Amino acid sequence: MVKLAIDLGSSMTKIYRADTNSGIVLAEPSCVAVVGEDAEIKAVGKEAKNLIGKTAEYTSIVYPVYEGEIVDMRLAVAMLKEFLSRIGMKSSMLRRAQVLINVPCGITERNLLAYENLTEECGLKKVYFVEQPYLSALGAGVALSDSDPIFCLDVGGGVSNAAVVSADGLIAGISMNVGGNNMDANIISRIASHNKLLIGALTAERIKNEIGSLAQGALGTMVAEGSSTETCQPSSTSVQAADLTECIRVYINKVLEYAKAVVKNLPAEVAATVNRNGVFLSGGIMKIPYVPQYIGAQLNMRFRVCEEPQFATVLGGGVLLRDKELLLRFAKNTSN
Numbered sequence: 001m002v003k004l005a006i007d008l009g010s011s012m013t014k015i016y017r018a019d020t021n022s023g024i025v026l027a028e029p030s031c032v033a034v035v036g037e038d039a040e041i042k043a044v045g046k047e048a049k050n051l052i053g054k055t056a057e058y059t060s061i062v063y064p065v066y067e068g069e070i071v072d073m074r075l076a077v078a079m080l081k082e083f084l085s086r087i088g089m090k091s092s093m094l095r096r097a098q099v100l101i102n103v104p105c106g107i108t109e110r111n112l113l114a115y116e117n118l119t120e121e122c123g124l125k126k127v128y129f130v131e132q133p134y135l136s137a138l139g140a141g142v143a144l145s146d147s148d149p150i151f152c153l154d155v156g157g158g159v160s161n162a163a164v165v166s167a168d169g170l171i172a173g174i175s176m177n178v179g180g181n182n183m184d185a186n187i188i189s190r191i192a193s194h195n196k197l198l199i200g201a202l203t204a205e206r207i208k209n210e211i212g213s214l215a216q217g218a219l220g221t222m223v224a225e226g227s228s229t230e231t232c233q234p235s236s237t238s239v240q241a242a243d244l245t246e247c248i249r250v251y252i253n254k255v256l257e258y259a260k261a262v263v264k265n266l267p268a269e270v271a272a273t274v275n276r277n278g279v280f281l282s283g284g285i286m287k288i289p290y291v292p293q294y295i296g297a298q299l300n301m302r303f304r305v306c307e308e309p310q311f312a313t314v315l316g317g318g319v320l321l322r323d324k325e326l327l328l329r330f331a332k333n334t335s336n
């Protein structure tokens with residue numbers, strides 16, 4: 001039987017196949033390009049992202065699952081169906097497949113119902129929804145037990161999750177709509193005001209990922225291209241890593257505020273274990289140099305970063321699909 005872990009991330013959809021040794025079988029931008037008044041679908045995933053900022057007015061790029069919510073059901077269904085077909089899934093296989101999908105920590109009943117509708121529309125019959133923090137712990141290679149709570153912090157494109165989990169359940173946790181997209185938007189406004197250059201979202205993301213750093217005295221320079229805010233003519237400017245530090249740090253500080261609140265009122269023994277184990281860090285933002293070190297220092301805790309932090313959630317989904325007992329314990333469907 002086909003077993004799939006699906007991470008419908010705000011930035012990237014990742015799919016892991018757990019019944020074979022295929023591992024991660026798909027990683028594509030979670031977006032759809034639509035055209036005209038009827039929002040007819042023109043492209044999905046990579047092809048759609050490539051069109052950002054490059055098309056005529058009547059084409060727009062939509063991220064149908066954004067900040068952990070399904071914001072456009074029709075496009076979310078079309079996107080997921082297309083991704084499933086790209087990994088060779090036929091409808092007969094999907095009907096029988098066992099599927100795990102991660103949802104934000106503390107998801108509302110209404111939002112969960114929307115996820116259930118989405119998967120039903122895609123022809124999936126057996127779907128388990130699991131709150132993200134369990135998965136980042138498992139994806140980090142931690143064997144969850146009842147007696148050893150784990151503190152996880154995931155910072156993605158649109159959502160961050162901070163939680164203390166054990167095999168017994170969620171001890172404390174929160175999800176917040178803060179992530180890399182906020183940093184990209186911040187970079188756009190900084191370059192517009194300091195360098196008088198309007199850059200696109202793709203350029204901002206590339207700059208952040210290529211030279212962004214929280215290192216003190218970060219070096220690195222990149223040429224950014226866009227249009228002059230003064231003359232509206234095509235133009236370029238040189239961006240220094242040090243200019244970006246603050247754009248990134250502001251949002252890491254926001255995440256830290258929440259993360260500190262999560263560990264503030266823990267039962268004493270749990271606090272002791274968390275202190276001993278440190279914090280497990282995941283999400284694509286951990287790829288930015290010195291973000292993990294900064295978080296560890298601010299929390300005054302040891303930290304461990306998952307090897308491929310942007311894949312920790314979906315890898316954890318793969319681990320859970322192989323442990324039926326734990327899967328049933330963590331699954332959070334509206335009928336449970």
Ligand SMILES: Nc1ncnc2c1ncn2[C@@H]1O[C@H](COP(=O)(O)OP(=O)(O)OP(=O)(O)O)[C@@H](O)[C@H]1O
Nearest residue numbers: 009010011012156157158159180283284285287310
């Ligand atoms: N090397 C990298 N690879 C992928 N993403 C990166 C990298 N470096 C930085 N990032 C940033 O990490 C973010 C994406 O992280 P991730 O894939 O964990 O998010 P997501 O799961 O799609 O979204 P969310 O969990 O917030 O719904 C983006 O802001 C992206 O620009």
Ligand SMILES: [Mg+2]
Nearest residue numbers: 009010156313
């Ligand atoms: Mg994510």
